[in-house]
Amino acid sequence: MTRRIDCDVAIIGGGLVGSSAALALRGMGFSVTLLDKGFCGAQASGVNYGGVRRQGRPPEQLPLSQRAHAIWPRLKALIGIDGEFLRSGHLKLARSAADMASLESYAADVAPFGLALELVGHNQLRDRFGVAGEVIGGSFCPGDGHANPRLVATAFAAAARRAGAEVLENTKVIGLTRNGAGFALEAEGVSVTARTVINSAGAWADSFARAFGEPVPLERTYPSMVVTEPLDPFLGVNIGIEGGGIYARQVTRGNVVVGGERALPLDDPDYSRPRSDGVLTIMQRASELFGPLRHAQAIRFWSGTEATMPDRNPVIGPSATTPGLIHAFGFSGAGFQIAPGVGEVLAELVRDGRTATPIDVFAITRFPPASQPGDASQAAMTTGSKETSP
Structure with a gap:
């Protein structure tokens, strides 16, 4: 039997970006469903080196990095552990x-x-x-400093669950369709309708972007x-x-x-x-x-x-083709430190449609749009692509 869920926001990819966004959105009162094909934080978010650094980032990333910098000392109050x-x-x-x-x-x-x-x-x-x-x-x-990614990545997802987010692990999204005022997601054993979708699917995010006419040169x-x-x-x-x-x-x-x-x-x-x-x-x-x-x-x-990504900058921001779709992926090996800040920014985009943190340089429109006929906002993704987290 297929379980049916209706929510304000569905997030594809339960890594640090997706789970921190889920936690921030719950703090704003949104209903949230977080889906991951495996276990939250088990991919790049949980197996990276663990550097928590601002130094060496391109200047355009530093406003976002500084925002995250203020969050790291508050981890214990935010997610229940200090993450070492x-x-x-x-x-x-x-x-x-x-x-x-x-x-x-x-x-x-x-x-x-x-x-x-x-x-x-x-x-x-x-x-x-x-x-x-x-x-x-x-x-x-x-x-700057360092932390334990295995602890931090899973703790954000656990904190989001405690805050009331529906966290669905081992739940691969196999279909995503824009219809009417929202989206329909088909996953293994569950059907989700949502007004907004966040694509934080990490190394698998390009398939979701491509389905809505926004291919990217992700490697x-x-x-x-x-x-x-x-x-x-x-x-x-x-x-x-x-x-x-x-x-x-x-x-x-x-x-x-x-x-x-x-x-x-x-x-x-x-x-x-x-x-x-x-x-x-x-x-x-x-x-x-x-x-x-x-x-x-x-x-x-x-x-x-x-x-x-070829320019070493992530894709963060609203889709240019599909209202209600927001992208956050492609952190090029440097997402661990800024992820908690990205989660807050994503929540602000959902609530307000904008954020005070400069992110225009990360827009998906910096890559050539797809040459596809028809209305991309009605596109359907049913390829069975896999998703995880940056």
């Missing part, structure tokens, strides 16, 4: 004079946003942060991470490198999480497998910077599926 959030600071390293010049230029460009970046030289890196290896300087953002990428055995404390900050290649953080228990390589997709591109040579490369790079890692045992490694 530590405001450790984020240190971005430069390996060459050109890299250092890039960090200096970035610091000047983002000065109006209040990140309080501090440029540090080689000796300070060694004395203050214990960084060795061939690095010549860095940029330190004291207000799936598969970041790979490693965690070591517990070690004595030696790394007090979240580490990144200008130009990429490695990122690392040490948690309170002593384990060190290291990333910077890509995994290989399996025959089913929903899944991937870390490469053994990639794991070795990650650990070798990290041990060149931090002596305690040279003999550390790697106890687990994993990967996930990310939605990456």
Whole structure:
């Protein structure tokens, strides 16, 4: 028997963006149904590196990032746990004079946003942060930090459920149709009608956008991470490198999480497998910077599926073809920190049709529209596409 639900807002994808939007919408009094093909927070939101950083983001993302920055210290009051959030600071390293010049230029460009970046030289890196290896300087953002994505992603969904949202896991959306003043969603064992739909389906969001005449050049990428055995404390900050290649953080228990390589997709591109040579490369790079890692045992490694856009900016905002459809996907490996802010913005778009946080640059219209006959607002998506979260 098919269960029938009528609600104000249906959200496709139960990752951190979708679940934080559900929680914010419940706080505004909307009825919400949150659907995920698997378990909420089990995809990119729960398997990412866990960096909570503003530094290194393009300036156009910083108003949204600053909004999220104010939410992270309030996690326990908001979702019931602190998510192991530590405001450790984020240190971005430069390996060459050109890299250092890039960090200096970035610091000047983002000065109006209040990140309080501090440029540090080689000796300070060694004395203050214990960084060795061939690095010549860095940029330190004291207000940034890191958290445990496995805890945070699931806790937002649980908080939304406690707040009264209908959270449906293992419920794959197989049909989405705009009809009349709202939408009809067909899923496994459930039929949902909603006035508004939020497409926060992560690496699977492009299928929903395409169905309504808004194709996007979304690419799936598969970041790979490693965690070591517990070690004595030696790394007090979240580490990144200008130009990429490695990122690392040490948690309170002593384990060190290291990333910077890509995994290989399996025959089913929903899944991937870390490469053994990639794991070795990650650990070798990290041990060149931090002596305690040279003999550390790697106890687990994993990967996930990310939605990456060619300009590295997400798609956030109303559909240009279909009233009542709102997109939020394509965070290109940098969605963890800003997701709680995105959830609030999405709730404001539903309630007010606008938000004070600048998001115009993230509009889906920056990509060429589809050349499709007929009225895209009446389109139906019935391909059985899979959805999850960014």
